[in-house]
Amino acid sequence: MAKKVEVGKEVTEIKKALEAGKIVIGTQRTLKSLKLGRLKKIFLANNCPQRTKDDVDYYSKLANVEVVNLEEPNEELGTICKKQFSISVLSIPKGE
Numbered sequence: 001m002a003k004k005v006e007v008g009k010e011v012t013e014i015k016k017a018l019e020a021g022k023i024v025i026g027t028q029r030t031l032k033s034l035k036l037g038r039l040k041k042i043f044l045a046n047n048c049p050q051r052t053k054d055d056v057d058y059y060s061k062l063a064n065v066e067v068v069n070l071e072e073p074n075e076e077l078g079t080i081c082k083k084q085f086s087i088s089v090l091s092i093p094k095g096e
Contacts, residue, residue, distance in 0.1 A: 010068055011080060014043060017092050018081060025081065027052050030091045034059045041092045042067045045074035048088040056089065 017023045024030050024039070033039050034056070042056055042065060060067045070077065074086035081087055 008071065010043065010070055011072070013041075013092075014080060014090070022093060022095075023081070024091045024093060025083070025087055025089075027056075027089045030089045031055060031059060033091065033093060034063055034065060037063055038093050039063070039065050039091045040094045041065065043077075043090050043092075044069050045077045045086075045088045046071055047073045052088060 014023070024033055030039070030042060034042070042060060044053060044056060044067060046069065056067060072080070074088040077088070077090070078084070078086045081090065
């Protein structure tokens with residue numbers, strides 16, 4: 001019998017943003033949007049490189065943006081986003 005996995009509220013929020021087409025995938029795109037003040041929330045995979053975490057934490061404190069450290073690794077985050085590659089950083093932009 002398959003074990004039922006409980007989906008966290010963060011994953012549900014990511015899926016809703018994907019359906020709405022409002023998501024920024026990737027470290028460079030997220031940092032650029034963060035520096036321009038366009039983001040509402042940032043999600044980091046649990047095996048995201050430390051250098052990337054440090055950069056995101058620094059700029060998110062300056063921009064007052066919430067950072068969520070997920071329990072999922074980057075390979076699973078890529079699967080959640082229906083991509084064929086792993087994703088360490090993704091973010092949700094502010095609503096227009």
